[in-house]
Amino acid sequence: DGGITQSPKYLFRKEGQNVTLSCEQNLNHDAMYWYRQDPGQGLRLIYYSQIVNDFQKGDIAEGYSVSREKKESFPLTVTSAQKNPTAFYLCASSSTDSSGANVLTFGAGSRLTVL
């Protein structure tokens, strides 16, 4: 069953703790992304990676870190430096379809709550 798997689905963290969200895909997509979804603000890009061992900051990268050691995996670490980490996090991957468009496939999301 091809797709993107995010874990955990729900996560609680105390202030000052780092936490890592997992994202795995078996779609053989080169590019992967992390977005943060907040009510009224839509999806904001945190980091993206076009290829293994390479990644770029998105619009709200401060307080976050990523790695891309394998094509299938793109974990996101929410560090204690992130001022407002409580949010819904979406992982996505992309490929170019037959029309030439680069289309995103999304995971089910992870909801992080800081206590």
Added chain:
Amino acid sequence: AQRVTQPEKLLSVFKGAPVELKCNYSYSGSPELFWYVQYSRQRLQLLLRHISRESIKGFTADLNKGETSFHLKKPFAQEEDSAMYYCALRNTGGFKTIFGAGTRLFVKA
């Protein structure tokens, strides 16, 4: 800077009425535009993209470069169209994709 604006947070229409969800963008180059949709308890998924000029579930969207708009339209709304709709922009040939704030469409019986 790239920017996608969806001016309406909520749009409520009656079943059978026409619907138009607005999307405006700012981008200096040649963008690719998309509409993504999230139905209740489902994952965010692609609805349509401007490059293929298609109609999906009765929805169409035309890229107007002069007005920098990519409005989503459907002549007769159905209850199953109720969902959250996001307009998205990608720089042609690139990978970075940004989204608008989204519009929640509610189709009343």
